[in-house]
Amino acid sequence: MSKKDHSDWLSRRRKHLAGQDPDLLFQRIRQGDRVALAEGITLIESEHPDHKLKADRLIELCLPHSGHSIRLGITGVPGVGKSTFIESFGSQLIADGGKLAVLAIDPTSGISGGSILGDKTRMEVLSNHPDVFIRPSAAGDSLGGVARKTRESVFLCEAAGFDHIIIETVGVGQSETVVKSMVDFFLLLMLAGAGDELQGIKKGIMEMADAVIITKADGENVLKAKQAEVQYKNALHLFQPNPNGWIPETGICSSVENTGIEEIVEMIKRFGRNMTLNGWLQKNRESQSGKWLIESLNERILDAFYTDSTCVTALNEMKMKVISNEISPYRAAEELYRIFQLKE
């Protein structure tokens, strides 16, 4: 799309969104209208102030109907085969009924949707399935912004009756932590391989995983995959048990030969049953909501300092003094706070 075409498309889109009535949209979403769901998410993703008001109203309407799903985070380094995995795993997940929504978080994605899920043809079966809704990552400059849009999209999907939500992310940067904070179960996909390849894992990711699955365990790879599984099992063993009593599991699978997938579906269903029974699912979501509230609030308050040019200039000057040992960091913070107070 050329720049001109894009801006034309954007202005048509804005006009269309401006005409949306959130109450009507909500009714259509509740009836399972997937076009309405897609339009609702577009409203949430819009940066336009008018759309924000409508989006807030829509979310407010959807919220009481949200929560009735298993939220599943899936991550893995590029090349691990996330799309093919989601394709086979997702099909199996709703083989006995149910509806699946696949969302993505990719802060590196550009205006047009980005590098993951941007190309729906990578999930040919799922994208043509009547009970599956696939949505590429929201565009946005900040991970926080993209995260907010995704979290709010989950509410809409749930109000639309989707009972399985997959949130996919790419295994780089801070996006895993963000995904972990909005899902019930966190699945880490890994490639088998000797030493070096295994090191691709980002610090801290493995400890967040509720399951580590070795993909591409087919043909000659099966033995290597099994060896890798043992290594991960041992490594997971070193971490403290989860507060919900879930012991992280490992597995191997092949999306091509369709092996190992059923076991993962079983595991997720077992997790969902156990965590509903012991009350953790509900408790964890309440705690997640509480954390989002505090995080958003803190961000809002701190913005008052960091968007003020006088404050930021003073901060940069003070930082140089701290680095050259002229002033202690704590003392510097106090002086900056004084500048901030005077400004107000």
Added chain:
Amino acid sequence: MSKKDHSDWLSRRRKHLAGQDPDLLFQRIRQGDRVALAEGITLIESEHPDHKLKADRLIELCLPHSGHSIRLGITGVPGVGKSTFIESFGSQLIADGGKLAVLAIDPTSGISGGSILGDKTRMEVLSNHPDVFIRPSAAGDSLGGVARKTRESVFLCEAAGFDHIIIETVGVGQSETVVKSMVDFFLLLMLAGAGDELQGIKKGIMEMADAVIITKADGENVLKAKQAEVQYKNALHLFQPNPNGWIPETGICSSVENTGIEEIVEMIKRFGRNMTLNGWLQKNRESQSGKWLIESLNERILDAFYTDSTCVTALNEMKMKVISNEISPYRAAEELYRIFQLKE
């Protein structure tokens, strides 16, 4: 000490501190006067506003003379033998000269000094060594407060000519992250033992370690310790390499039989040489100072909200609404921010 005795002691202490002249104290500290160093740290630890001003002046004087040491964090679960390890390791570390200061961070410690390093007799050799300074953990309600006092104490110790600083912490809670953020090298002590015992490790701690050392590798334990070492070596292998190029090392040692200690001393010295040569030591400390500045500043700014009773009441009400799905966390944050703005 009875409550009455304690309050008497406190008031004598305050009177004594009030008489301190920070400029004089600084001169004595620079001359290597350990009593002055201890008094300077007491000044830093005091919560009295008058003392804070004096403490700020003292830190300001010491800062330009700080930085010339290797800062070493040591952690491990209770029972791992931290004190005995520090006793033999510390003695060896300064066997060829140099001065060692041992500080502690223990947010669970009470008024009288707390559970770690409180009893100096546990390090009999070190506490009687003329070139060693041992200081129990500062008391304080918050980890942040204790951390600040310890960080500032490091500046004083360095100005007093101490070229090795050990910061000890107990392997529980968030204190490791705090210690990691103020040291050059982070040493994790672990016990050998089968499966279950190994699980005592807190999530994320292992990934911060520059070395994992299995203690109590003596007598019958040697074989078990060697097995555990292999397990940790494999696990460390799964993490991404450090930005400084340091590959985390493992080792076994016995503080009783004094085996393996020399290797650890050698490792620390090698680390110090390499990281000074490649410039990482300096770069890392600048980055740590920058982070303390931002952290302290953010804390200061957010305090304006969280110490205001109107704001806190509104937050609690809003939190209930968020948990019961009446309002989205983001929307709630915006409304709270509006209340905060009106207040100002």
